[in-house]
Amino acid sequence: MTPVPIPQPPGLPFIGNIADIDAVRSIESFKALANKYGEIYRLNVPGASLVVATTHELVDDACDEKRFKKVPNNVLQQIRAGLGDGLFTAYIESPSWGIAHRVLMPAFGPMGIRDMFDEMKDVGTQLALKWARHGPHKRILAAQDFTRLTLDTIALCSMGYRFNSFYSEQMHPFPDAMTEFLLESGRRTQRLPLPGIFYKTQDAQFQAQIDVMRETAEEVLKERVADVGNQRKDLLAAMLKGRDPVTGEKMSDQSIIDNLITFLVAGHETTSGMLSYAMYRLIANPDEYRKVQREVDEVVGKGPITANHMSKLPYISAVLREALRLDSPIPIFGVCPLEDNTLLAGKYPVHKGEFVQCLLSTSHLDPKVFEDPLVFKPERMLDENFNKLPKNAWKPFGNGVRACIGRPFAWQEAVLVMAILFQNFNFVLADADYKLVHNQTLTMKPDNFYMRAILRDGLDPVQLEHRLAGTEVPLSKLKISSGDVTPTSNGVRGQHMTVLYGSNSGTCENLAQRLAMDAVSHGYEVTTLDCMDAAVERLPKDQPIVVITASYEGQPPDNAAHFVSWISSMEDKQALRGSSYAVFGCGHHDWAQTFHRIPKLVDTKLEELGATRIADLGVANAAKEDMFVSFEAWEDDVFWPALDALRAKEGGESLQEMKHAPLKVEVSKLRSSMQKNDVEEGKVVVTRVLTADGEPIKRHIDIQLPPGTSYRPGDYLTVLPVNPKNTVQRTMRRFGLSWDTTVKINGAGTRLPTNELVPAHSILSGFVELAQPATRRNVLALADIATSEADRDALKNLASESYDAEIIAKRVSILDLLETYPSIDLPLGNFLTMLPQMRVRQYSIASSPLADPQIASISFSLITGRANSGRGSYSGVASTYLDGLEAGDRLRVSVRPAHAAFHLPPTPEQTPLILVAAGTGIAPFRGFVQDRAAMVRAGRKVAPAVLYHGCREAGRDDLYAEELAEWEELGAVVVKRAFSRRPEESGGAKYVQDLLWVDRERFLDMWRRGAQLYVCGSRKMSKGVEKVVKSIRQENAKARGERLSDEDAQKWWDESRNVRYATDVFD
């Protein structure tokens, strides 16, 4: 085959391609370059030429040890300063590598590792007890505690040294020195080639860190040598006593010290990363989580875990393998060709002296090897499937003779720890909408991944200690706690109640809080208010349970998936006997097939499992009604009466109505503590109007993302907005507050900051939704307070027959009513209690990370106009807030992934795209096309793409026309527009769906060639597109002499959803 040249990004004199590699997140850069340049590319960095191989075929070939060998690459060269000729960083030709390798292999064999079981369990137990003692609400930074675990384990098992990281406040200086040493090693490879004087301080610190590591190792060695009677069978003993079977030599003191440090360095960050990723994947995949737990329950039961269990947990092994496939802690390793002009995969010439870098972050996701490569499927890693994988398809432990020597060590440690944890805890994300972000030091770990650990079986920490030690009291004697998931303390004493919610964007959580407040006046005290996932295996039997949940594409919300998986997997029909419950569901009828699927499922399932239904399922439809209004109606008309009736039937005395006494809530920081924790600060870089003067405003904003945040084209940016100034001003005016007024809220059951002085305007701006329509109960409460009889009568009327027409249809808020009826003397505290908390809004990201991974753009329409209520103007909360931002302003944002189907196909060369949008619906497609333009510029060939865009008039609101023209020129896309004001300029097509019909020949041609169709914009437009595509299909069938009925066309369309097309619509 003719050699194929390897593409290379254009570099700069002296520094070559350094600017193409992010100094902190080089792996992200390598992946992005693979997206741009394809399966292989070359980079020149000072002192090294790197050829990055990104597919299985290329990695497989580079693993041929007859033609390639490991030579410490530019990063390992730096690490040699600390680890010397230790196994990890040694040249294979070095005699000390051969001796150490042969001396240590037996110590890492099955018997050697088994001997370490008890010490591994000792440290694993320390971790479990720490989590148990901290309780179910503690936010655990997974990677940090797993790092304590793995560092303590490797130090104890390899040299009998106890860092005691779980006990000491002050960590031993070794871990800190090591972390800094590794970070600096990476940075040194990115240095500009300046004289040494420029790096004097860094060099001195680097040496100081090396000194700490070496002195620690020397001390350990000295102590052991002095302790002549020591009988430990650890790695240090093997190094001191072992003889190389080939040369007969022993390891030198220098080599022992190099390798002691090597084990500490190589043996803990990696295992900690693997455990953290496995934990993240399991929490994100409830069904697989349940399988792990079932395996542990069946194999280990409730007794102590022994070394014999280790080989009987195949599903845990499969989980670890799959976690390593998706995220390898060492995501890249390098080899060098033995000969010049070696052809990689028979076509790419690579040369002696350059490093072929095997990028596992991409080769492990090669669609030619792994079906649905991004999906976590441990089943594909069960032994029978794992053994069938193509050679070198799974390489997290490196290659050949230089592969990881510590693999059996890491495996036993990880399987053991997973078994301890899953036997005794349930886990939930501390931030339900956390999405995986990587932290790259020398190895990769999840960043900011916080979870909560909730003890199972009603255990307390003391009982856990007994269980792990094998001295447990039988389970029947344990007091099973009824599960105070998030105990609220509101100072009232009533009959206990549990309220659970499943909620992504806050509606159901808001309703749950509302119920918790209302409960007091019915004589109940909500002792548990938490997400549904926190209640897995902990549904109480002695109090009513209310579940309020939404559905997303028919699936549970992020914080309810484990609960749903748990109740779905239970077979014992009496499992929940004794519990009583009621369910309320929020949904949207446009998701017709899965309308209210989750609330219905929970309602049915709980009954099937023996629980008693207190009241009929309540539901609300976001498309038609206000959720708060429907919920309130269900509460008053269905739930409370049913609960009272049940209580009476069971002979319970009727409960005293109580006044709502303030709940005590601790709020530490303004806003951040009330809101999802991963909504972080971004910064506005550029903002510009996209429409001509006089047209409704549509705006573009470039936002610099919080550090470590990444996204894919098609994902969303969630924004935590601030209320429009004029709405806040109106409120302040109505309550007679001046701008500098501060308030101290002693209210309760609230996420507002309490017991501290806070400016009134910051509460009204950032914490509450002010424009939500008033609920019936709100209106009645206002009527009660109104002092004028006329106002009272008018309000009572509004709360009854004219409510739907006058309040809901016109979206009349409490504030509107307060302004209209001045005789209502509502205290500010009561007003705040009536308002829902501020919700985040979502926007499609309108850019590609290939243009700049740190920038996410959005395009949005400003919602403004005469208020439907007739009172002044209406300003949408988030769009007004965004519209007012300027470059340099900071805002709270986070990235939320779109549905899997709404991403670019993995094979840009092969899959044509049909993109259909109207108005700002073009947002995600700007990102798609920008991505393709970057690929084309890098020399990649992409399959054709056509973008159909609906707007009003050329030059007025044809968004991004200039950029699109440029990208069209490049060949990244063909743009077709429908002009609704001037259909004559778009071939008679008024709307984008009409244009699709006009252009149906092209549509059909692309469809036949396997095109993916994406639709984004308003719901009406999307329905229009659906109609037209079905018609095109019917017409085409007719042309072939077939008849496709309307029903069949509909069936075809429904079945093609998320397979051949994906829609992203919300309004």
Ligand SMILES: Cc1cc2nc3c(=O)[nH]c(=O)nc-3n(C[C@H](O)[C@H](O)[C@H](O)COP(=O)(O)OP(=O)(O)OC[C@H]3O[C@@H](n4cnc5c(N)ncnc54)[C@H](O)[C@@H]3O)c2cc1C
């Ligand atoms: C997944 C997803 C992606 C999205 N992507 C984008 C995007 O890329 N670009 C974009 O522009 N939007 C997008 N949206 C919509 C966006 O999230 C917001 O809903 C939109 O910007 C309006 O928010 P707001 O806070 O400004 O309005 P809100 O304050 O939430 O007000 C909206 C409500 O006010 C009502 N209303 C409107 N006019 C009046 C009036 N005159 N009087 C009384 N009531 C009125 C509306 O019916 C609606 O109920 C997306 C939504 C979702 C769910």
Ligand SMILES: NC(=O)c1ccc[n+]([C@@H]2O[C@H](COP(=O)([O-])OP(=O)(O)OC[C@H]3O[C@@H](n4cnc5c(N)ncnc54)[C@H](OP(=O)(O)O)[C@@H]3O)[C@@H](O)[C@H]2O)c1
């Ligand atoms: N990911 C997402 O879910 C996402 C992303 C971006 C935007 N959006 C949503 O998309 C919607 C678009 O808002 P916008 O303000 O940008 O649009 P717009 O400017 O109001 O409308 C854009 C074009 O669509 C036309 N149009 C009106 N009715 C239509 C119909 N039934 N079928 C097809 N085209 C029609 C308009 O024609 P006329 O001249 O007749 O008005 C206009 O030419 C908003 O609801 C926004 O929230 C959603």
Ligand code: HEM
């Ligand atoms: C999940 C955990 C682990 C992973 C993913 C991992 C990964 C790797 C990889 C990819 C290599 C090859 C690097 C290269 O080619 O440059 C390697 C080598 C090595 N690892 Fe591990 N490792 C893990 C755990 C451990 C542990 C627990 C130890 C020590 C007890 C250890 C010690 C070593 C050593 C000494 C080498 C060098 C071997 C040689 O070249 O002779 N590793 N590891």
Ligand SMILES: Cc1cc2nc3c(=O)[nH]c(=O)nc-3n(C[C@H](O)[C@H](O)[C@H](O)COP(=O)(O)O)c2cc1C
């Ligand atoms: C992407 C998306 C998918 C949805 N899928 C469904 C669905 O399958 N069934 C349904 O009844 N409602 C669906 N809805 C509507 C939500 O369930 C509804 O808006 C609910 O009020 C959200 O509650 P939350 O704010 O507590 O998360 C969907 C909403 C969105 C944004």
